[in-house]
Each structure stands twice: as structure tokens, then as C-alpha cells.
Amino acid sequence: MAGSTTRRYTTLLVGLQLLLATIVIAGSLSHVFSLRRAALEQHLEAAVGQARIVEDQLTQTLNLANLTLQGLAEAVTLPPEPASNAQLEQFQRRLLFLRSISATEPSGRIVASSNPDNIGHQISTAGWIPPSPDPAANFLRLGPLWAGRDFADGRPIPDNEPMPGDALNFVPLARGEAHLGNQWLFVATLNPDYFLNHFSRHIDPALATVEIIDWEGRLLISSREGDLVAGLT
Numbered sequence: 001m002a003g004s005t006t007r008r009y010t011t012l013l014v015g016l017q018l019l020l021a022t023i024v025i026a027g028s029l030s031h032v033f034s035l036r037r038a039a040l041e042q043h044l045e046a047a048v049g050q051a052r053i054v055e056d057q058l059t060q061t062l063n064l065a066n067l068t069l070q071g072l073a074e075a076v077t078l079p080p081e082p083a084s085n086a087q088l089e090q091f092q093r094r095l096l097f098l099r100s101i102s103a104t105e106p107s108g109r110i111v112a113s114s115n116p117d118n119i120g121h122q123i124s125t126a127g128w129i130p131p132s133p134d135p136a137a138n139f140l141r142l143g144p145l146w147a148g149r150d151f152a153d154g155r156p157i158p159d160n161e162p163m164p165g166d167a168l169n170f171v172p173l174a175r176g177e178a179h180l181g182n183q184w185l186f187v188a189t190l191n192p193d194y195f196l197n198h199f200s201r202h203i204d205p206a207l208a209t210v211e212i213i214d215w216e217g218r219l220l221i222s223s224r225e226g227d228l229v230a231g232l233t
Contacts, residue, residue: 078103101186102186110123118152140174143173150189157169170189
């Protein structure tokens with residue numbers, strides 16, 4: 001009888017110890033998961049904050065580019081006067097985020113530019129966003145990613161075509177303006193390196209990647225190393 005009672009107490013004691021161990025392990029796991037959830041929420045908060053900083057910088061940059069292109073028709077002497085090239089160069093030098101500013105005829109042929117090598121090259125804004133039936137629409141339009149340094153040596157990159165991450169590229173901008181009865185299309189080349197340098201000062205590339213994608217899913221700027229893909233779906 002005494003032996004049976006001892007076994008029962010022993011079994012109860014072992015059960016209580018197992019229960020206690022289970023509670024401790026469950027509590028530890030719960031604490032670990034809580035810490036992980038808190039860390040993820042903190043990282044998400046930081047990522048959202050960084051995304052807002054990037055968005056604000058991009059918005060301010062595009063607003064400044066838009067205002068610059070909007071005022072060019074009255075601020076520079078347009079062709080056939082040759083003075084427009086030097087005037088456009090003066091504007092471009094003040095805007096570090098632009099590689100060049102050019103003026104085109106309604107046909108899209110560049111007739112004046114801060115980069116003389118661009119003159120004579122043909123620009124098509126078909127497929128640029130926002131879409132417009134008028135190539136010289138009087139609002140800012142954004143083109144797809146181009147390979148090259150400027151229009152003189154550049155070409156639009158077809159969707160889903162890989163491109164080395166260290167290759168020269170740019171994003172074209174355009175805005176049309178009417179002046180003295182003539183319609184002009186002003187185009188500029190947005191310099192991705194300007195933004196990438198900013199990213200590198202604020203974001204550790206080993207921990208985060210910044211990508212700017214237009215609303216049609218096309219990649220415009222990326223801090224990701226290795227091959228880039230121009231079109232995303």
C-alpha cells in the first residue's frame with residue numbers, strides 16, 4: 001500500500017515537473033516570437049520611413065524639373081538662334097540631377113541642347129506616362145529606362161531585357177510648351193546616379209534595396225547590384 005502511494009506521488013511529481021518545463025518552454029518561445037514580431041515591426045517602420053524620404057526627394061526633384069521645363073520657352077532664345085545651347089547648359093549646370101536639357105521640334109528632332117551631341121537625334125514619346133495623344137503635352141511625362149549616358153548614345157531598354165547594374169542609364173522626362181505660335185517639346189535626362197548616391201548615404205545595401213518603379217511596373221532606378229531588368233510585371 002505504501003509502495004503504491006509512493007509511486008502515485010512520484011508520478012504526480014514527474015507530471016508536475018513536465019508541466020512546469022512545458023510552461024517554461026512555451027513562455028520562452030512566446031517571448032522569442034514576441035521579440036521577433038517587435039523587431040519585424042521596427043524594421044517595417046524604418047523601411048516605411050526610408051521609403052517616404054525617397055518618395056519626398058523624388059517628388060521634389062520631379063516638381064523642380066517640371067517647373068524648369070515649363071519656364072524654358074520664355075527663358076531661353078529658341079532656334080534658329082544658336083544662343084539656346086549655351087542657355088540650356090546654364091540651366092542644366094544648376095540641376096545636378098539632370099544630365100541634359102534639350103528642345104525638340106514637334107516631330108521630335110532635337111534642335112537645341114545643353115549637350116551638343118544630342119542635336120539631330122530623334123525622340124519619340126510614344127508609351128511615355130501619363131499617356132497622351134499629344135506628344136507635346138503641357139504636363140510632365142516620364143519615359144522608360146534608357147541605356148547610355150544621354151540621348152546621343154542612348155536607346156530605350158525593352159521590357160524584361162537584362163542590363164548590367166553598373167551600366168550607364170537614364171530616365172527621360174518631357175514637357176510641351178507653346179511659345180509665340182510655335183509648339184516646343186522640352187526633354188531632359190534624369191541622372192539615376194544622383195539618387196543612388198543619396199541612397200548609399202542613408203541605406204546599407206547589405207540590408208536594404210531601393211527601387212523606383214513607375215505605375216506601369218517598369219523599373220526606373222534601383223540600388224540592387226548585379227543585372228537589372230528594365231520591365232517588371
